Amino acid sequence: MSKSVYLCLLFFAFNTVQAQITDSLQPRSYQVEFRYIQLYIPAGLMTAGIILDSNRKESIKNEVVEERNEHLFAFQNHLDDYAQFAPLAAVYAFELAGMEARTDWKNRTAILLKGQLINLGLVYILKTSLKNIRPDGTAYSFPSGHTANAFAGATILSIEYGRRYKWVPYASYGLATGIGVMRMANNKHYISDVIFAAGLGILSMKAAYWSHQYKWNKAPKAADPMQMIYTAAALTNP
Template sequence: MRKSFFILFLIFPVYLFSQNLDIDVLRNINLNRDRQLDGFFRVITDSASPVAYGVAIILIGISFLQNYSHTRKRSLYIGASVVSAGIITTILKYSIQRPRPFITYPFLEKVTSGGSPSFPSGHTTDAFSIATAVSLAYPKWYVIIPAYAWAGAVGFTRMDLGVHYPSDVLVAAIIGTSTAFLCYKALQLNSKNEVK
């Protein structure tokens, strides 16, 4: 009993601090934003899923049309990364059921859509999943830098436009990146087994 009370005593202040930090950072980003960029940021935020799934579908289509087995493996890996990350995020969203920040804190300005539960950010998951998958499949600086710059911009717009907490975005970036990395390791393992 004492041990559990002691653990609760240690964890609760950390939780309160992190929740306060979460809303303080979000308030600063959302309320001090350059409102002239709202339209541009909506375009960036709305590009997340179409780019993530579109790139995967286009690469898969090209690999089958041109019958390139190496390209096919990479494109299927990219598609598997995006879909897997999306599934994980959706399960977490509906298991945790965290309300959107603009619902809990009405002083925030909601400037774009955001209807499902808040944690983690689906847009950010999609963006970091495709950025990581494409960067691992095509490890060139001219792929990696734009991919991660775009993914970072998507994550920032979710906070700037008032629909996600920083923790939603951070965890989503971790999910997207790690899912793509794990799928890549599975692809490498599969390729080694095929050679044997």
């Protein structure tokens, strides 16, 4: 795979991590508020994926496949089939290890399920509607479901733990990027499938946070500071 492709993937991964860390450091409550700036990274990735999805022989996506076939023709590894779920599993494993999450487990589970419903639903619709052919000749190439899963998991993991543990976004998005690279190395996806899926996974999980109502374990409202005065006045003047 050419150096320019690696640099491209590292650039997107670094900017995704930086955006997530900036968001995590905001002095807010446990809720994640919608801000338009949060759309830049996922929308940029998805747009780049669409632009790169060209069927011309000289297109970047075909050049990447040619590089793969030249240097990694015999490469086959199924680690990505399992590693795609590692960030999602870590959402609970980190808490069991004693790390403090941003959201309680009930709301966190609801957000995770909603985010994955959006993510997997959109991946399925796009795959079955477009029916793009993979580099290995099989169907349903665009977008990469493995990559979308990995980046959705990296997003919830970073939001939940990135505010307190600064290394989490780097580790989670780094792993997700590695899974995307493995999908290309395994000849299962084009670079366009992977980049679009990364944006889709991020956007799906963020949308789950933005739309969540936090119905469980709400923080109690602060007591009225004047209530004690009202009570004392009522007792002294029956």
